[in-house]
Amino acid sequence: MAAPTLVLDASTGAPLQGQVAEALRSAILAGRLAPGTRLASTRALAEQLDVSRNTVLNAYARLLSEGYLVGHLGSGTYVAREVPEKLLAARRAPARAPARGAPPALSKRGAAIAAVPSLPATGPDIPPGRMAFRVGLPALDAFPSELWGRLLHARWRRSWRDMMSPVPAEGYPPLRRAVADYLATARGVRCVPEQVLIVNGTQQAMSLAAQVLLDAGDAAWVEDPGYSPARGALIAAGATPIAVPVDGEGLDVEAGLRLRPDARMAIVTPSHQLPLGAAMSPRRRKALLAWAARSGAWILEDDYDSELRYVGGPLPSLQGLDGDARVIHTGTFSKVVSPALRLGYLVVPEPLVEAFRAARRLADRHSPVLDQAVLADFITQGHFSRHVRRMRVLYAARQEALLDAARRELRGLLELSPLPAGMHLVGWLPEGADEGAAVERAASAGVVVIPMSSARLDSRGRGGLLLGYACVPEEEIAEAVTRLARALR
Amino acid sequence: MAAPTLVLDASTGAPLQGQVAEALRSAILAGRLAPGTRLASTRALAEQLDVSRNTVLNAYARLLSEGYLVGHLGSGTYVAREVPEKLLAARRAPARAPARGAPPALSKRGAAIAAVPSLPATGPDIPPGRMAFRVGLPALDAFPSELWGRLLHARWRRSWRDMMSPVPAEGYPPLRRAVADYLATARGVRCVPEQVLIVNGTQQAMSLAAQVLLDAGDAAWVEDPGYSPARGALIAAGATPIAVPVDGEGLDVEAGLRLRPDARMAIVTPSHQLPLGAAMSPRRRKALLAWAARSGAWILEDDYDSELRYVGGPLPSLQGLDGDARVIHTGTFSKVVSPALRLGYLVVPEPLVEAFRAARRLADRHSPVLDQAVLADFITQGHFSRHVRRMRVLYAARQEALLDAARRELRGLLELSPLPAGMHLVGWLPEGADEGAAVERAASAGVVVIPMSSARLDSRGRGGLLLGYACVPEEEIAEAVTRLARALR
Numbered sequence: 001m002a003a004p005t006l007v008l009d010a011s012t013g014a015p016l017q018g019q020v021a022e023a024l025r026s027a028i029l030a031g032r033l034a035p036g037t038r039l040a041s042t043r044a045l046a047e048q049l050d051v052s053r054n055t056v057l058n059a060y061a062r063l064l065s066e067g068y069l070v071g072h073l074g075s076g077t078y079v080a081r082e083v084p085e086k087l088l089a090a091r092r093a094p095a096r097a098p099a100r101g102a103p104p105a106l107s108k109r110g111a112a113i114a115a116v117p118s119l120p121a122t123g124p125d126i127p128p129g130r131m132a133f134r135v136g137l138p139a140l141d142a143f144p145s146e147l148w149g150r151l152l153h154a155r156w157r158r159s160w161r162d163m164m165s166p167v168p169a170e171g172y173p174p175l176r177r178a179v180a181d182y183l184a185t186a187r188g189v190r191c192v193p194e195q196v197l198i199v200n201g202t203q204q205a206m207s208l209a210a211q212v213l214l215d216a217g218d219a220a221w222v223e224d225p226g227y228s229p230a231r232g233a234l235i236a237a238g239a240t241p242i243a244v245p246v247d248g249e250g251l252d253v254e255a256g257l258r259l260r261p262d263a264r265m266a267i268v269t270p271s272h273q274l275p276l277g278a279a280m281s282p283r284r285r286k287a288l289l290a291w292a293a294r295s296g297a298w299i300l301e302d303d304y305d306s307e308l309r310y311v312g313g314p315l316p317s318l319q320g321l322d323g324d325a326r327v328i329h330t331g332t333f334s335k336v337v338s339p340a341l342r343l344g345y346l347v348v349p350e351p352l353v354e355a356f357r358a359a360r361r362l363a364d365r366h367s368p369v370l371d372q373a374v375l376a377d378f379i380t381q382g383h384f385s386r387h388v389r390r391m392r393v394l395y396a397a398r399q400e401a402l403l404d405a406a407r408r409e410l411r412g413l414l415e416l417s418p419l420p421a422g423m424h425l426v427g428w429l430p431e432g433a434d435e436g437a438a439v440e441r442a443a444s445a446g447v448v449v450i451p452m453s454s455a456r457l458d459s460r461g462r463g464g465l466l467l468g469y470a471c472v473p474e475e476e477i478a479e480a481v482t483r484l485a486r487a488l489r
Numbered sequence: 490m491a492a493p494t495l496v497l498d499a500s501t502g503a504p505l506q507g508q509v510a511e512a513l514r515s516a517i518l519a520g521r522l523a524p525g526t527r528l529a530s531t532r533a534l535a536e537q538l539d540v541s542r543n544t545v546l547n548a549y550a551r552l553l554s555e556g557y558l559v560g561h562l563g564s565g566t567y568v569a570r571e572v573p574e575k576l577l578a579a580r581r582a583p584a585r586a587p588a589r590g591a592p593p594a595l596s597k598r599g600a601a602i603a604a605v606p607s608l609p610a611t612g613p614d615i616p617p618g619r620m621a622f623r624v625g626l627p628a629l630d631a632f633p634s635e636l637w638g639r640l641l642h643a644r645w646r647r648s649w650r651d652m653m654s655p656v657p658a659e660g661y662p663p664l665r666r667a668v669a670d671y672l673a674t675a676r677g678v679r680c681v682p683e684q685v686l687i688v689n690g691t692q693q694a695m696s697l698a699a700q701v702l703l704d705a706g707d708a709a710w711v712e713d714p715g716y717s718p719a720r721g722a723l724i725a726a727g728a729t730p731i732a733v734p735v736d737g738e739g740l741d742v743e744a745g746l747r748l749r750p751d752a753r754m755a756i757v758t759p760s761h762q763l764p765l766g767a768a769m770s771p772r773r774r775k776a777l778l779a780w781a782a783r784s785g786a787w788i789l790e791d792d793y794d795s796e797l798r799y800v801g802g803p804l805p806s807l808q809g810l811d812g813d814a815r816v817i818h819t820g821t822f823s824k825v826v827s828p829a830l831r832l833g834y835l836v837v838p839e840p841l842v843e844a845f846r847a848a849r850r851l852a853d854r855h856s857p858v859l860d861q862a863v864l865a866d867f868i869t870q871g872h873f874s875r876h877v878r879r880m881r882v883l884y885a886a887r888q889e890a891l892l893d894a895a896r897r898e899l900r901g902l903l904e905l906s907p908l909p910a911g912m913h914l915v916g917w918l919p920e921g922a923d924e925g926a927a928v929e930r931a932a933s934a935g936v937v938v939i940p941m942s943s944a945r946l947d948s949r950g951r952g953g954l955l956l957g958y959a960c961v962p963e964e965e966i967a968e969a970v971t972r973l974a975r976a977l978r
Contacts, residue, residue, distance in 0.1 A: 017800075017907060018799055018885065022800060025800075054896075058907040059800075061906060061907065063800075063801075067768060068801075080771075106841070107707065107753070108704050109700060109704050109705075110700070110701040110702055110703075110844050110848070111844075113700065113844060113847050113851060114701075114843055114844040114847045116851060118847065118850055126654070137655075140653055143649075145645075145649045145650070148649070149642075149645045149646065149649065152641065153638075153641075153642055156634075156638045160632075160634045161629055161632075164632055164634075164829045164830070165626075165827075166626075166829050199853075200689070201853060201854060203850075203851065203854050204853035207852050211598060211599070211725050212595060212598075212602060213595065213596055213599055214598070214599075215596040215597050215705075216704075216705035216727050218596065232847075232850070233851050235851070236700050236848060236851045236852065238704070238727055249556075264596070279556065282556045282569070283556075296594050310507055311507045311510045311511060311514075312511055312514045312557075338654075339655045340653045340654055340655050340656070340857065340858040340859070342854065342855065342856065342857045343857075352595070354603055355595055355602060358603045358605055358607065359599070359602045361607055361692075361718070361721070362602060362605060362692065362696065362718060362721040362722050362724070363692070363696050363725065363852070364689035364690060364693035364852075364853070365689070365692050365828075366831065367831065368829065368832075368857055369829040371860065396507065417547070418506060418547045418551070420510070420551040
């Protein structure tokens, strides 16, 4: 029965039971209480230390849970044969050189995920004058940073406590309402706020839809050429992407029916096909909706770049045409506000809301609250609509500037056609030209472009480059085209 | 050959081809160009309008892509028989009343996801004096809101442009470095910054690990009782959670081996078992690591509440003991900073980094940049360590206050024992008491508790309530316990 000399100091204000536990632990580690020693009874130690028996009981309980003691409370408690620190020290040395070189045992799905090619990263630290021609980046030079900073500051000052409290998985309620209003008026989406889920951008929307609506092995149509991360979201969910060709009317529904009529989903960009730019034609929209209604398949409408239509006003969404609740609608604030904000939305048919909410909870709970609140303020105070209108004019002008420069300098090197919407153009290389070499030569001239092949799955065809113009100030465009022409020549 | 009267206005500054397209579109919609009408040749219209033929070609191309025109550029272009707006209007009416009541065709996985029970939501708008006893919420009353607001403001002012630019999937580099430093010194984690991935909290870490390391149908051990969303993350990935019992030494590895020795993963909380509070014992740690090394399985170490240890200093992590690179380590800032921030980290063995990075890219790209940068500032300027130290003292005192009040008022109603770490205690109900009724009676007295059954999978056992004390100011604790006692009596 060991009753070690323990010194407690009531003046520190630390809880007594913590002091008792700490003193015992030190005695064990210093060897004053040897391994295997039976400890004094809790009653005896309590008397010795002049503390309540509960205090000692609690201290013993803590050390039992940490592995310093073994046995049972009240019926004989012993110092453990192997105490944690000793064990840790003993194991630390060999562990310093972990086994390397052995291939990691990824799952089949993990290996497929790792094999999805990534688009070139668009990091921060882009040197000034070197924005050309990064795809997917909005005009940072026209971003209302003062205004955004004021909203951020005001929101934090007014309600930091709410900003630090969790919200439901489906999002910060005022943002859901603002998005529902916006989609109804600007995009012809028919929804109530309860159908809106705030997500971390379109990519998460695709990932959640694949989890909720597909099982491993299920087939899903994707556009080819198309947005390769859409295919990646399917792969991450264990589903099988089916590359369906696109033409000037968007996804070729007939071809999809020939390839895999039993597909459970189609991921499409009807407003502005990524990357070719076609709007899905009315007859294709009808055919796609009819297929989904007939077969019980789902359509994931990626309403890509729909706000940025320069001609004829925005095209109404596919969701607005859907009488059978087969369309999941998604869009993002990455293109109009910023991709660093990581906010977008999903609009799902009411019977699916609960399942999507559960999937979001299990994916990562919810989007950060402060970011959601500031974006809600940005929208409800009218800044968002104004910003979209300004960006429409600005981007149309930047597209014109790119086309003008291309007409002067890229003839025979890269063939560009205007597109009625979006933030990039496709520059087609001469037949037989080496796309990879063109991308590298452009990069060495300080011009960043994405090869068309990065958007292709099974499709073969002419090589081309995607040129993002939205983020490039007009005065930089001509100069960058000159550098590009020199590099390609 | 229709050559409608089109009026262009060069003074608006809008691109000419946009004006041409817009004018044609208006003429079509107004019926001035009837469906089926053959349009004038591009050359003729260009002469009529005194614009270049390219301008007209581009306008025609846009309207073809939008479905207003059909045919081919240059070889006969016609007004479409069904123009988009008409089609939309025609289909809108029936679509207003979508079919309801029909069960949605979720995938099997989707149905399983929807069936995962959610923990009670902890929303904003909690009335003052009603924090007791919400599980998982930190002490908002002790959050350094002024300081955080200053960091937010300074970061935006200094580098808003970088804050609005995307970062790599693995996170904002200064935050990865800060986390790696912190984990090496405070948690005994052996890693370089390249192994650290910033994620949206522990839930996303689990979700990514399940996607990368498991295939549909693979078995994975989870603790029972345990954190039910861990099970949910497995289900969302199509994997099969295996409930393994826990005791005072943490997960019972022997039991796991009996149940499913072929499991490919174990998700454990070795620092502080959730919800029972045991630290995994040294021999169990050894056994778990040996199993993983032998069978090539993975251990996901959820380093839950490890910073908030009130006795004997933090326990070193399991990752630090692992000589075979089988441990994936994850932790969160939700408990120490705020769950609304949605930031945590993953530390993965080097051979897995690329696959996790790819999975994150496909899940939702990356975490918001501004939030990451402010947290990095908070850590590197020393505020985080100070805050953890303050919270340790505060939470230890709050736990004591809860235990004191319970000793006075809950005898025979709810049996509480101290825990050496964390933010909640387990209150055990008398044998045979109705747990659901207790939760409801507590709620009607304004006290929010989680039933132990919400943490159980297969395990049966005594009913209990989880009482989160971290978020409750000391002066509220006694008063809330009085209300709880009255409700349970």
